Amino acid sequence: MTSPVVAVVGGGQLARMMAQAAVGLQVELRALVESPTSSAAQVIPTSSVGAAADADALRRLAADADVLTFEHEHVPGEALQAIRADGHRVEPGPEALLYAQDKIAMRTRLTELGVPCPRWAAVTSRAEIEAFGDDVGWPVVVKTPRGGYDGKGVRLLGRDDAIDWPFPLLLEECVPFERELAALVARRPSGEMRAWSLVQTIQRDGVCAEVLSPAPGLSPAAAAEATQVAATIADGLGVTGVLAVELFDVGGRVLVNELAMRPHNSGHVTIDAATTSQFEQHLRAVLDLPLGDPTQRAPHAVMANVLGSELADPTTAYPALMAELPHVKVHLYGKEVRPGRKLGHVTVVGDDLDALRRDAARAVAHLTGRTATEGTST
Numbered sequence: 001m002t003s004p005v006v007a008v009v010g011g012g013q014l015a016r017m018m019a020q021a022a023v024g025l026q027v028e029l030r031a032l033v034e035s036p037t038s039s040a041a042q043v044i045p046t047s048s049v050g051a052a053a054d055a056d057a058l059r060r061l062a063a064d065a066d067v068l069t070f071e072h073e074h075v076p077g078e079a080l081q082a083i084r085a086d087g088h089r090v091e092p093g094p095e096a097l098l099y100a101q102d103k104i105a106m107r108t109r110l111t112e113l114g115v116p117c118p119r120w121a122a123v124t125s126r127a128e129i130e131a132f133g134d135d136v137g138w139p140v141v142v143k144t145p146r147g148g149y150d151g152k153g154v155r156l157l158g159r160d161d162a163i164d165w166p167f168p169l170l171l172e173e174c175v176p177f178e179r180e181l182a183a184l185v186a187r188r189p190s191g192e193m194r195a196w197s198l199v200q201t202i203q204r205d206g207v208c209a210e211v212l213s214p215a216p217g218l219s220p221a222a223a224a225e226a227t228q229v230a231a232t233i234a235d236g237l238g239v240t241g242v243l244a245v246e247l248f249d250v251g252g253r254v255l256v257n258e259l260a261m262r263p264h265n266s267g268h269v270t271i272d273a274a275t276t277s278q279f280e281q282h283l284r285a286v287l288d289l290p291l292g293d294p295t296q297r298a299p300h301a302v303m304a305n306v307l308g309s310e311l312a313d314p315t316t317a318y319p320a321l322m323a324e325l326p327h328v329k330v331h332l333y334g335k336e337v338r339p340g341r342k343l344g345h346v347t348v349v350g351d352d353l354d355a356l357r358r359d360a361a362r363a364v365a366h367l368t369g370r371t372a373t374e375g376t377s378t
Contacts, residue, residue: 003028004287007061009052010071011038013333013342014263014279017271018071019043021279027287032061039333040071055079062088069241069286070262073100074147091189091240091286092261099237100261103170104145110256113236115229117256118248119173129171133159136173143170154206175255177248181215182266183230186242186281189288193231194281196274196294198223201246201266204307207342210360211303213269213296216353219252226254233259242267242282265305265342270294272329272347273301298349304360306344309337310369314344321366328363343367 004027008015011033019040022029032050033041041047050057052075059082062068067089068080080094099106104122111117118141121132133140144153144165156174157163180203185195197214214223230245233256237243244264246257267278276284276292284291311317314332321330325348332344346363348356358372365372 005030005065006283006286007065007068008032008040008071009058009061009068009075011035011040011047012071013039013335013344014071015040016043016333017268017331018263018279018282021277021283025280025283027283030061030065032057039335042334052076053079055082058083059086062086062090067091067286069282070097073097073261077101093238093240096237096239097261100259102145103143103258104168106259107170109237110233113232115233115236115256116254118175121171122168123171124167129157129163129169130159132171133157139174141172141174143172145170152206175248175250177250177255179215179249180257181218181226181247181249181254182211182264183226183245183247184242184264184267184270184278185227185230185234185245186278186285186291186294187234187239188285188291189240191235192291193234194276194291194294195227195230196267196270196278197296198226199266199269205340207305207307207340208265209305209307210357211266211269212353212357213273213301213303215249216300218249222249222252222254229254229256241285242278268331268345269301269303269347271331273298273349299351300353300356301347301349302353302356302360303345303347304364305342306332306346306364306367307342308340309343309367311367312337314367317366317369321363324366325359325363328359330363330367332367 007030009032015031016039019029030046031040031044033047062083077094080090084090107120119136123129139156139158142157180201182199182201187193199211199213200215201208202210234243242263244260247254263278271277273296275295329347335343348359362372
């Protein structure tokens with residue numbers, strides 16, 4: 001029997017979790033990893049070591065695969081165009097991936113699609129920065145068009161603040177948002193689309209620390225509007241696979257912040273909470289298979305990230321954690337402990353959101369060797 005073969009660029013935790021879904025579907029997953037000890041390389045025997053920018057390594061990865069996909073966006077579009085010209089399927093295609101790689105291109109296209117965004121401008125001089133800030137109000141948000149993630153390449157800029165980042169830069173108004181949301185949808189080449197529950201994401205130091213699913217206190221109409229925004233983007237950009245749309249909740253209306261065309265941290269909760277996880281759905285979508293049911297199987301679900309640890313090996317916390325919290329699901333990524341590093345996540349599902357947040361915080365405290373801080377910020 002010949003199984004489908006999916007080649008994935010990237011060796012991090014997203015490819016690692018994609019591998020778990022691939023096993024159940026009897027899909028052969030191959031990965032191009034950064035290191036033989038990377039998170040994905042530990043669980044994907046057919047991993048090869050190479051750089052995402054290496055056109056020859058990408059060609060070898062794509063050879064005999066049914067489709068090439070990604071766990072990060074840092075892949076040169078020219079190399080992907082060449083692979084597709086050789087007859088290999090690339091999903092999402094380089095034309096769509098551009099909008100997750102280049103924030104100025106993304107803002108331009110979303111504006112053309114009529115998608116609600118913060119006021120923005122692409123600037124090439126200090127005078128243009130000052131003109132934009134004087135128009136929308138100070139401070140402004142300044143972003144590097146490429147390469148930023150988890151708060152990197154993003155800062156608040158006052159009128160008199162110096163900045164030595166190279167032009168061009170993306171400027172956005174500083175939005176007085178009440179909270180951050182994320183809408184996840186999956187789309188296959190045929191156009192079929194499925195959406196998960198809209199979630200609330202809680203950031204600490206620019207990194208996602210907690211996800212609440214569904215986003216509490218959001219009206220069905222507002223949730224439907226946000227999901228429709230994500231669907232409009234997926235169709236308008238021709239996305240294949242999972243699309244994550246990060247949103248600002250501003251008085252009940254939403255503005256688009258960022259995009260990711262791959263499984264996303266805000267969707268990890270779907271592994272344990274949804275009928276079909278984002279990782280299984282991504283594989284289905286890029287293989288152009290009918291999409292699975294994304295329905296959440298419990299009233300509430302909470303995901304909390306494990307960010308750094310005082311323990312040399314977080315697995316030493318298992319006996320105490322599992323005895324105290326047998327209903328909590330633990331997902332570690334096989335990473336060496338470093339300060340602030342995303343080492344894994346925990347998920348808990350049930351009926352009482354406040355209790356779930358306390359349990360998730362307690363589980364993270366076990367794995368980090370720190371005192372639990374109950375998740376109460378909204």
